Amino acid sequence: MTAEGVPAAVPKLDAQHLMLEVNRTTGAGLEYVGPAAGGEVGAAFVRWPDGRDAVLTRGHGSLDELRRTASALDAARSHGLPVPQYQLLAELADYVGVVQERLPGSPPDKADRALLESMIAMTEQFTGLGAGLPVPSMHLLESGPGFCLHESLQRYDDRTRRLLRWIHEVGRAEPDGMTGDDLVHLDYHTGNVLTDADEITGIVDWDGIGRGDRHFALVTLRFDAHVRLPGANLTWFDELLETTLSPEVLRLYWAHMSLRQVDWSIRHHTPADTTHWLDFAESRTH
Structure with missing residues (x-):
């Protein structure tokens, strides 16, 4: 049973209210079209007065940080x-409204090995494109801003506390963070790409942008594949991780994703989901 005092879930986006705030602040004249499919917190489709379709989200970070993105x-x-191109950044009272280009295509109906391989191949285009961006924290020794919260694991049960102790051990070891100059997408999974006729037409949700190692995306995608392809033989993917990343770097990235997924499941999903992620996280903690 979940312990008392677990941090609250991240609130869902009230997109229509956000759009009204953006319009009031900037005079953009956006029209609400409808909610965007997928996502844990939310995005919405809107339309400019000239008929262009766009996507409205709540930005994470300051106006300067989002301009850098x-x-x-x-x-x-x-x-x-x-x-996507960021078409408008609107500084509001508590956050920044982001209006970005609506790319062609739609989220894939299903995930399969062909899609995973296409996404893996695309990460090679991230090489060397991270100049000027900050290196993302792995948050292994302290909570992140709204995600990767240590308090959730500390307060949930003995099993999550044991995982948190392992995460702390990894955070005190070397390496303790990413290195490199590649573009990093911290949430690179099949729900954050758009496809058309099996071709990737868009990569979206760049809130977690940074500079570091493009191969971090492979670990994020491997966690996603565990859910999107239940029962599939993913030995080839595990072997790819082990041949691409050193044991120390794989351990670092695995600890981050374990923290992120277990914390999020505690605060947003069911005890069964938390057990599911604990089982997967612990497959590489020994």
Whole structure:
């Protein structure tokens, strides 16, 4: 049973209210179209007065940080990556409203090995594109901003406390963070790509952008594959991780994803989901 005092869930986006706030602050004249499919917190489709379709989200970070993200995405797009343009950043009372280009395609109906391999291949285009961005924290020794919360694991049960102790051990070891100059998408999973006729037409949700190691995306995607392809033989993917990443780096990235998924499941899903993620996390903690 979940212990008392576990941190609260992240609130869902009230997109229509956000749109009204953006319109009031900027005079953008956006029209609400409807909710965007997928996502844990939410995004919505909106339309500019000239008929262009766009996506509205609540930005995480300051206005300056989101401007830096916008510039990094412009650079990535100039190198051929299918990423959205940030069309408007609206500084509101408690956060920044982000209006971004709506890319072609839609979230894939199903995940399979072909999609995973296409996504893995696309990460090679992240090489060297992280200049000017901060290196993301792994949050192994202290809680992250709204995710990777240690308090959830500390207060839930003995099993999550044991996992948290392992995460702390990894955080005190070397390496304790990413290195490199690649573009990093911290939430690179099958729900954050768009496809059309089996071709990837977009990579979205760049709130977790940073500079570091493009191969971090492989570990994020492996966690996603555990859910999206239940029962599939993913030995080939595990072997890819082990041949691409050193044991120490794989351990670091695994600890981060374990913390992220277990914390999120505690606060947003069911005890069965938490057990599911604990089982998977512990497959590489020994």
